[in-house]
Amino acid sequence: MAEATTQQVRIERMAYGPEAVGRLESGKTVFVAGAVPGDLVEVAVDRKAERYCNGHVSKVLEASPDRVVPECPYAAVCGGCPWAQISYDAQARHKRDGVVSALARIGRMGEERAEALVAPLVSPSAPWGYRNKVELAVVESGGRLSLGMHAADGSGVVAVKACKLLDKGHQGVVKSVAGALSYMANSHHLDLERVGVRVSTRTREVEVALWDRPGGFPRAAVAKVLADACKPTSVTRVMQKGPAKARKIAGQERLAGRGSWGEVVGAERMRVSAPSFFQVNTKGAEKLVELVMEGLDPQEDEEAMDLYCGAGTFTLPLARRAGFVSAVESYGPAVRDLRRNLDEARLDNVDPIGGDAGLEFPDTDADVIVVDPPRAGLAEQVVSQLSDQPARAIAYVSCDPATLARDLARFEEKGTFEPASVTPVDLFPQTFHVETVTILKRRAGR
Structure with a gap:
């Protein structure tokens, strides 16, 4: 039987995306834009696939306790704030739950281990007015x-x-x-x-x-x-x-x-050209640096490695504390920004390397390593190269829980490093996106 174009749906949870999840009368999953877990809504079905449907809220019949009036008057029509109708406390819960779910399912850790590994979500900025x-x-x-x-x-x-x-x-x-x-x-x-x-x-x-x-x-x-x-x-x-x-x-x-x-990020003053990536939440960037430095605790007699280093958000503070840093970045404008930032900071203990992290993997033995890859995560080759390093710890900064979970499973297959902690950081309130800082430690005897 064909699905009705409008149905009442009780919303169950948030997807890792802009939509919430419920089930139609037939039991088919429906992804609903503008909904909040706990809502009873009338859903207009916009698109049908074999195993699921997509729709939007045409009427709220019974509002969830977590539903709020968005602070932004454009939230319903602008794509920048897809979670604005959800209270911030609920956003925080759903983001952490999304990280736990990814590690349990994609990372094959199981629910109990993932729950124990993932820290409470850190909120470094206000829920609104945080973007640069x-x-x-x-x-x-x-x-x-x-x-x-x-x-x-x-x-x-x-x-x-x-x-x-x-x-x-x-x-x-x-x-x-x-x-x-x-x-x-x-x-x-x-x-x-x-x-x-x-x-x-x-x-x-x-x-x-x-x-x-x-x-x-x-x-x-x-x-x-x-x-x-x-x-x-x-x-x-x-x-x-x-x-x-x-x-x-x-x-x-x-x-x-x-x-x-x-x-200005922490103690560092940086300049960034328009094409270069820079975190859109400055207070969030500072929290990432803080978590990475606390997790690695680099020492002045140690060598560090910073892969996918961009304009130097982690490179500069690493260079202040470690003896030497090998910094790799593939994007030309960011490499130029990195060199300029190092010059202006008068840091001469960094080797800035332009190129792909796998192809230009530093020929050195690092004690501590930072990786901050794009949304696609680490190439399998890079996981292997990192696993061959004698480092005592790796800080993995991720903007996608799914690719993080996949890569952590690959690290565990290699057997050299295992995750000691995963801290979600909310750099993007009012959206589904969440950043994480994972500290991997060397396994005993490896």
Whole structure:
């Protein structure tokens, strides 16, 4: 029998994603956008697959005790805050539960061991106003340029007056930048793909990064209109080439100001270029550094390794405490930022290595190691290379519980290292994302 297009559903739990999970009358799993565990809702089924369905809440019949009115008025239509209708205490529970579930199932640890291993979730920042960066989507229609946040249903952009996720002193910069560039587009052709905005309450720097394709560009006019709109300390243009799913940086231009963005993380002052990755939650980044340093406790006579090191978030504090650091990063702009940050910090005990972590794995014996890979996690080859190291401990910083769990299972198969602790850190309130810091210790006798 075909599923009805609308059904009453009791919501059971959160998925690792923007949606909650319930069951239709037939017993088929349904993933429901906008729902909260404990809700009784009327679900409109949007998409049907053989084993599950996707839908959205058309009416809340009985609200969960954990349902709240989102602080952001755009939460229901903007894709940036998919968990905004869930109380923060409940978000914290669901995030930790998601890490435990991944380790138990994907990591093959079992529920009891995973529960014992995973610490309570750490919340280093406020639930709102924590971000140092937002990206604006750009849509051109009928000769008009529209900038805003990505719509939750993928239908286009949502124009917003302010982003509640940005720190309070800069929330209005989204409207200012969007308005200035939309105005410019009336008289100049802007082939923009997206616009990045980075802000800092600590350095008071604001950077606007314009992402487009190589070609003509009204550099001076854009710099002037943005200067009038939001007084940025840096305006940069990042040019890309190649197909949409495999863009490559073709060049970067400084249109005004410093040409990079500055932030303070703990005791370190860092500069980051627009293409380089940097944690969007500065207080969260500081907590990650703290957990890594506490877990590894590097000593001045020890050698350290930092793989996927980016612009140096962990490299710099490691270099302050360890005797020598081998730092590996594959992304060219980040390698350049790393070298600049090391120079400005006057640290000369680091070997910055540009290249893939597996191919350019340092030819050295490390005592302590940090790995902070992208969402895809560690390549199996890198797990093997790490397992052959004589290190006493590894700190694995992960942004995806599923790939973390897979990699921990691979480490255990190798038999050299085993996880001693897993600490979830909430760098992304109002979303399903969760960061973790796992400390792996060398097994006795290995």
